[in-house]
Amino acid sequence: MSRSWRMSLLTLLALSKSRPWEPLLVLLSVTLAAAGLSAVTLINEGAGKGKLASADSAFAGNYQVTARDEMQPLQQADYAALRRQGFAELVAVARHTLPVSCDTGSEATNLNIVAVDTFALATRVSSNPAQQLGAVPEARAIVSPATWRALQCSDEALMVNQSLRLTRIITDAAAPPRTVLVDIATFYQPPHTLTDYPLTSLEFLTKDNDAQLDRLRQALPSHLSLLPPQPTANTGSLSDSFQLNLWAMGMLMAVVCLFIIANALHLMYRARLPTLIQLRQLGIGVRILGLALLGEMVGLAIFGSTLGVIGGAWLTRALTPTLQDTFSSLFGVGFFGPDALIPALLLKGWAISALAITLVSLLPLRRLNQQLIMRSTPVTGLTSGLRLLFTLVLIILCTVATALPWSAFTALLSVVVLLTSGCGMVLMWLPILLNRIRQLVPARFPLAQWSIASACELSQRTRLAVCAFFIALTANTGMNVMTDSFRQATADWLTQRLVAPVYAYTESLPDEQGKPAGARVYPGYRQRLELKQGPVVARAYYPQSPFIQAMVFNSTSDNAWQAFSYGQGVFISQQLAFRQGMTLGDSLTIDHPDLATRSSLKVVAIYPDYGNPESQLLLPPQAFTAKASQFASVVAATPAPDDPQYSALEAWLASQESNVRIYDREQLISLSMQTFDDTFVVTDALNIATLLVAGLSFLLSVSLLTMDSQPQFSLIRSLGVSASALKRALSAQYLLLCLGTIALALPFGILLAWTFIERVNRFAFAWVYPLKIELPVLLGSALASLLVVSLFLLIPIGRLNARADLSNEAPL
Amino acid sequence: MIKRLLLVLCILTGCSPDNQAVAPGNSLFAGASTGKTANVTPAATPVLPGDHRSHDAYQLEWWYLTLVLNDDQGEPFAAQFTLFRLLTGPDNSDWSTAQTYMAHVSVHSQRHHWFGERFARGGVGNAGIEEKPFAAFMDDWRWQATSHELFPSTLSFSPAAGVQLTLDLTQHGPYAMHGDNGYSEKSADGRFRSYYYSQPFIQASGTLTLPSGQHSVSGNGWFDHEWTSALADQDALGWDWFSLHLDNGDKIMAFRMHVNDATPYVTGTYVTREGQSHHLDSNDIDLQPTATLSVAGRTMPLNWHMVIPSEQVDIQLIPFKTDQYNRAQFPYYEGRMQVSGTHAGSGFMELTGY
Known part of the structure; x- marks a missing residue:
């Protein structure tokens, strides 16, 4: 048996040499998935160690005497x-x-x-x-x-x-x-x-x-x-958001790569079928052939994952200085250059990739086995009734999956359900959509009709590549819409909340003597509390102009400001509302010796507090006694930096505390938005890499199948169609396939963005923000994928042998 | 995470992991300041009770209590309380003075050892010496007298969770001045020397609380007070020190100094039960190790033979248990000894530099 297995394996390796594209695609996918997951693992490990090692977190978890x-x-x-x-x-x-x-x-x-x-x-x-x-x-x-x-x-x-x-x-x-x-x-x-x-x-x-x-x-x-100790529970700091993003993109990349591998296997086995039949005729058993194919795949997986793990570790090391700077400046925690234990990582990579590729190979192998045993009867497509039924089932599934999550994990599961359901929709409806388009094309354009019909057939034969492309595009769209919504919400929030033209940070309350005219000092107060479900930070907020105008709310009750200023009501942050299940009108019991407030207050408003890992509530200043921790806010009626009173303000602040730093409002907003953009740089890169790979896989599949259509091209050419017209028709065919996928991916991308915001973010970090659907963002995702496809179109179009070939022999 | 920060701080203070055995020839106090310090001269010998105080101008100083205790059932215990002072740095910080304190406390039963070590800077307020009344303390480890005299006093410390020693201390004999009226030379050329006196006639009684239960203990104690600027030298390789309570009431102090490129130099003091002390030089006392044993990865001379012909003393000294190693940041052997031969008794042995 081992001799037969060895012979089969050698035959398969020889076939790989003569037709290398599919094995190379498998190898590339495994390498990329392993590299992405290794890099993500090491980066998150470094971030985790950095969080633990930062002084604030080293002393966090300890009681403090102050x-x-x-x-x-x-x-x-x-x-x-x-x-x-x-x-x-x-x-x-x-x-x-x-x-x-x-x-x-x-x-x-x-x-x-x-x-x-x-x-x-x-x-x-x-x-x-x-x-x-x-x-x-x-x-x-x-x-x-x-x-x-x-x-x-x-x-x-x-x-x-x-x-x-x-x-x-x-x-x-x-x-x-x-x-x-x-x-x-x-x-x-x-x-x-x-x-x-x-x-x-x-x-x-x-x-x-x-x-x-x-x-x-x-x-x-x-x-x-x-x-008491500072809360060390994973309450969703900005660095946690970054890590979750990385994990999500890493997993997505891996899933897309699995789809690509499945598609490549499908094409590979189809192309090898005649040779495999010959091997069967020579007496090699189906089981031996299956084991040989699996052996080839596992070998590719091990080789690819080796390259990927080493590449991922190298990439992480190369990025370590950048990541250290990013984590330090953005998140206030350290980042440890990972001690990449390559042997341990390799073992993990081999095990996971071998297992994954074995699982992915099962279905194509099963189909191959059936083909080797008997001639299979053509599989008829779904009837329209069944198609509608399945569509309804998928819609219900998506609705339930997005409505029901109760934790971050179940929210992520709903993302999986969405993407899988989307794939199902694409597989069912893309051929229908393309067929409808074909029917709209007048008969006097036979080449166009052929092109669309061919696209329709291609979409069925390259289902997995289409799925991979769909998932990558949906994720790309969803991430872009999500980050754009977040960006807009943050920018709007900052613009409204930053009420003063300048801000200064001092350690203590300034002495008002010498204060320039037009400047007012507003002492700030802060007090940590323990409510029944967990720790909260209470901060003072002034119920007067300009702070009233500056405030942003998610929801308010009637006369909220009146109740607040009279000490009857409290404003709570979104994080507090979500974590403790509170809504407007609920009562909140506060019992702290350093607060002069009623013990029971009514929640009269809920406000957004983006990026804050702690739960927070606002009280009027008179609720705080002198024992509460104090800091200073100085609001100046003045000045722009070129205003003469600006320098007077600066000099007065410098006299209180040396080297006090003053930021103007625009500077703060710009700094914050730059920080925001930098946070998503790495995930954007992963996103684009996934899209590129999916696009490449898609085009490769198409081009490989196109090569099988050489006899058709010969026939068309023999009917008098020029080579350039044929190439244009093929281009239109591919673009149509792409456009059809995009058309289905965009709405799913929007739904995915909503799920990320209202479910994943909600349960992972306890805050949400409005979903903003901007046409430029959607078009950007669509155009990016079209660009990817267009670039890769050069490969199959360029390779096309448009000369008439009347031999009617399809090359292997 | 604490460990990570502590390792960082370890780098900060210049420490380095030092779990290797101290090879013979390592000076115990090599890091103490070698700047301008007061000199030990024969002209200025200790005067008590004034010199129970701290002598800040000298490089090194210690107040050293060792106690051999037994409970009501005769079960033996040993205890140690030591406060070291080192002159370590310039006195220009608003946080602390130029002094540094290190405290060691230790309790031995026959089967267990509880050891505690702490450090503090002078001037902070949590470690040091008080004169009136006398106290030697590090945090809540405290030896507190009722007056400027050392006795009567109370000793209280806890080397580990669940272990607490509280003793009342009284003296029943005079102080013993070593060497020439408290000027003690430890090498043949006099290069290594100190001011050194002891109180060997201490009666201790009190309570020892252990995880296994509480014991009423009593026994003999020995107090050493020594200060010098002439011991922290790279040639001072270590020493072997003995304090013995003989059953006839006499006391013996013996000290064998190891100096680089020189033979070990032995000195001692014999104190009669009436309190008369006379100095022993290397011609008067023969002190030889008779057996070495491995303790904490080090080979150490644990069994000894001491002969003092003039006092008809020919005794064997054996530790009451083998492992009495203080696993301090800079470790050394300190433990209870059994005396047999011409005289019976008990005492303490200290071995440094191994």
């Missing part, structure tokens, strides 16, 4: 007293935003300086105490590689606040982005003092010790409070 009131800040004596009481798990941390420049005097950039009492951490790592206890004459600091690159320092030294020189800079991917980690004693060298730059928190590095937490709460003096 000052209740900035008038009575956290002191070193508080720290010492608590440690003497036995709370040796406390670590003093001071966080301040300060200008950092290269030692050579470059322009300063504001970075987060995180000064940590490393001695308190010493027993948690293995360290050499002699070195640790010995004072290091040269101060050292740690920054992330992305931050170091952004600083562009030629020597390994930094200047903090134009006064503290840090040498021996160490870059480590574990360091959080835009942050300089430094030992606390080093930081508090002159001119930094505990008075001017106080401690900000004591981190309590013990988990799951309720007894110790209770002891700590009771031991705290009145001016200190114990804050």
